[in-house]
Structure formats: structure tokens, C-alpha cells
Amino acid sequence: MKIDKILVSVFQRRFKSITEEMSITLTKTTRSPILCEAKDFVTGLYDGQGKMLEQTENLPILSFSLGPVCEYIVKYFGEEIYPGDVMFHNDVFSMGNQNNDVAVYKPIFYKDKLIAWAAAKGHQADIGGAVPGGYNPKATEVFQETLRIPPVKVYERGKLRKDVWDLIFANIRFEIVAADMRAQIGSCVVGERGILKLIEKYGLDVFESHKEYLFDSTEKMMQAEIKTIPDGVYRGESTVYYDGRTPGSRYKIRVKITVEDGEIDFDYSDTDPQTDGFVNGTYTSSASATLLTFLQMVNPDMPHNDGMVRPVKINIPEGTILNARYPAATTFGNHLCPPNADAIIRALSRAIPKRVTAGWNQLLCYLTSGYDTRKKDSYVDIGFMGLKGGSGATHGVDGYDHIGMIDASGGVLDQDYEMFEQQTPHLLLKHEFWPDSAGAGRWRGGLGVETRFRIGGEKTKVVTFGDGDVEPPFGLFGGKGATLNRIELHYPDGKVYRTTSKDLVENVPSGTVLFQQAGGGGGYGNPHLRDPARVAEEVKNGIISIKKAKEDYGVVINPKTFEASSINTKKLRGKK
DSSP states (O other), rough: OOOHHHHHHHHHHHHHHHHHHHHHHHHHHOOOHHHHHOOEEEEEEEETTEEEEEEEEESSSHHHHHHHHHHHHHHTTTOOOOOTEEEOOOOOTTTTTTTTTTEEEEEEEETTTTEEEEEEEOSOOOOOOTTTTTOTTTBBBBTTOOOOOOOOOOOOTEEHHHHHHHHHTTTOOOOHHHHHHOOOOOHHHHHHHHHHOOOOOOOHHHHHHHHHHHHHHHHHHHHHHTTTTSSSEEEEEEEEEEESSSSTTTTEEEEEEETTTTTTEEOTSSBOOOSSSSSOOOOHHHHHHHHHHHHTTTTSSOOEEEEEEEEEEEEEEBBBBTTTOTTBBBBGGGGGGHHHEEEEEEEEHHTTTGOOOOOOOEEEEEEEEEEEEEHHHEEEEEOTTSSOOOOOOOOBBOOOOOOOOOTTTSSOOOHHHHHHHHSSOOOEEEEEEEETTSSSSSSSOOOOEEEEEESEEEEEEEEEEEEOOSSSOOOOOOOOOOOOOEEEOOTTOOEEEOOOSEEEEEETTTTTTEEHHHHHHHOSGGGGGSSSHHHHHHHHSSSSSHHHHHEEEEEEEOOOTTOBBHHHHHHHHHHO
């Protein structure tokens, strides 16, 4: 069949718009703030074999985990896939990425032929296990974390399997999860309708042939991007601090990146073994982290489909901290993305220095659960507004302020302040940019934030999970590192408890104030090369203090006029 290149472009953009329609549907129909406000979900389309057609990546690390599961489901059910089927999946030992990230898959049939899939994956408010909300820092195996859901049909040939549905949700604490999973099913129906309209307009043969041409074209685009990286072998490493069980424990992530003839290979064979706690990753979460980090260094307008990933090879041996062996606990896996990204950035900074960033703030998050006495009901909340630190700067551009962890890449949105107080028994006291939190540089890192709220309700548990409280985000090429993360509980009796990065604090009394600092991103380039007028402007705006302007940037600021002293700045910077 003759290929119409304009029509190939039409198909690519229509695939994208359908996934965006699916995303809007989820935003408007889900109930949990994790989904409808923070948008901790993804939507995607896949061909009949489970190959990626396109995605809307509200949270990239989830997006790149949908395709591998779709391919697994195709093989798992084989000939027993029918029109009207709907499957659930979250199992990390059959290509899932994280237990709480539960996916819906809906096969799309045209004239009794399986031609595509619609999928949606979202972080659920609860998924069973020992701790409400799913994060259990004390877990040593998967059974203490979650209800495992390998591929299972909840609808077959359009009919609800009530027994399967009830089995799943009998093991989940909050009714809101069932409502949100129905919303994900609805999102997939929107995707199905979009694909069928496209095929009805152009025909199945045209769809198939132009899809394959799109894949091949995208593969060539990625190969061309990789060829801009000098061929060679590049190595980088980073450190994961504290496994939640052994104080002072450290684990190394080591990556060897080989670039050759339009292909790139990421090899983690020298990465440290898995832990005996919950600080482990799965192959899918770790490979997704690798892919999303690399994509930040190539053409952002490249279509995201199967052709894009063909020239990228990823080897993560089983039994390492990035690919833990069954039955390991792995809920923390998504949050190994930041140190994984650090290792990749350090490696490729020598090859493509102008396309990497300095270090991003690493996630340190809190989760609160308990009993809301106002509503006479239980609640759970992940504090998305407070965990969002700054991104690392890059050549020519400052880092983004308050963007979030690199695995979200800005996709996770803030909670609305009033909705936070409606959904939880807490009272927000402060949520502001944190001055001086960004790493100094010719291009500074992004700012982090400070958050403070008063805990209400009864039987409150506070779970913390993350990193970044030991080693700050690094600077590059003379840029300075940023600030550390911190979470503290200020009890009504005056006691102050600084949580560890993997902690479970039970029976927190009402009136306790949770204080959180999410650090900034690292700086890029010598800070003494930053324009003094720009430093003065940021001092005036409260982003940088007069003291830091002098110490880090070599800029002397008049405290009354907030203007930079040209003479004193030149002296301090060593210029005549």
C-alpha cells in the first residue's frame, strides 16, 4: 500500500489527542485527590500486540510501564481475549512497576479482530497490605505491602465478573478506590471509541500500514538523536541511602552506557544487590526511569511510540536493588528513579554536557492516614504540595522552581489548599518557596518549598518515604549543590521528632505540626558568571539572601536599594 506521509502525521497526532481525551476524562471523573488533583496517572494506546502507539504522560514513570504489561497480557490470555473484556493488573512480578499503580486494559476489536488496546494506570489511595495507603517501610516481602493483582478479567465479553470484583475490593480499605477504577475503565472506553472512529474513517489496512511506517520513522528519528552522542562507553554511579532497616546503609547504582552506531545500551550489571527491606525496584520501574531520563536529553517533539524505544537497550539483572527477585518488597521502586537518573546524568555529562541537567531534588514524601472526626470516616493523603523540590539547571536555563521529582518531570500537580483541608482533618499553615534552597550557578537550580500544617483527627499514622536527606542534589561544571530534605513532627508537648527517610510513626496526637522542607536543584556553571543584575533582582524578590549573593555568587548587594555594587562585585569576583 502506498504511504501518505501527511496521513502518517495525522495518525500520530490523532493517537496523541485520543490519549489526551482519556486523560481529561480521568481528571474529571476520579475522586481521590491523588488522581483528580495531583494527576498521578497515565493514559495510553497500544496496538494489537501491545506495542506503544502513543501516551499522555502525566507521570512518565507510569507511562513507560504500561506497554510491557500490555505485551504480557496479550501473551497471558492468548486466544481468550474477547470484545468487551476489561483487565486489571498491578503485579510487580509480572512487569508491573509499583503495587499502588493499578492499570486497566481494554482490548479494542474491529470486526472481530483485535487491533489495539486502551489503557489507564493510576496511583490508588489504597491497595491492601499492612499500612493504609500502601507504603510500609517495615515491609520485608510483597505480602506485607499489597494485594497482588496479576492479569485478571473484571469484565468478560461485556459482563461484570461480580465475584472477581468483590474479591479485589474486599481487600482494599477505601470505597473511593473502586470508584476511581470505574473511572479508569471509562477512560479506556473513550480511547476505544477514538480508535474505532479513526479506523472507520480510513480503514483497517490503512491504519496498519501507516502505523508501521510511523514506528519505522520514529525509530530513525531516535537513531539520529543517538548518533549526535559520540560513540563510546560512559560510566556513572550514585548512592541510595538507608534501606529502612539498617541505619547508615548505602547501596550503589552503577550504569555503563555504550553508544554505538545509532544504538544506546544501559547496563546495570555492577549495581548492588537488593535489600531485605522495601527499598527495591522492579525491572519495569527502573527501565522506565532510565528511559524517561534519557528522553530529557533528546528531541522533545519525537513521537512516543514503539519505534522510539527500539534503539534503546536496557539490562538490569535480577537480584539487584533495581530489579529485586520475588518475593521482595518493592513499593519504594518508583522512587529509585532519582538516584538512577543521577547515575545516568553523571555518565552522559562527559559526552553531551549541554544536554544534561545538574542534580534534581530527590523525593522525600509524607503520607498521613487516620480517622477524620468531622466526617466520622477514615482518610489517607499523600502530600503532593510539600514534596515538590526544584529541578537541576542546565546549559542556558535555570532549573524549574517547585517542579517535583524527576520521575514525575513536572507531571504531578499541587493539591489545592482548600481541598487539602476538606479531604483531610489537617490545617495548612504555610506553603512557600524556600529562599536559598537552589544550588548556585551561572544558571541556578530550581527552588524547593517549605510546608507546615497542623494534624487533626485521631489514630494518625505518618509514613515517610524517599531520600535526599543525606546527600544534596549535585551541581555541574562549577555549579553548587542544593539543600537537603527534611521532615519534622513538632508535638503539642514541645517534643520535636525528625523522621528518617523511611519511617512509620503511629498514634501521632492531634495538634502536632508537620514541617517539611523539599530542597532545590543543583546549579550549572560557575556562579561568578551569573549576571549581577539578575542576582540583585532575585535578592529583591526574596529568592536569594544578601548573604548568599555574596558568598555564592560574589555579588555585593546594597541592602537599601537592592542594587548590585559594580565595584565591590568586581573586587570580590577577582576582576580588575
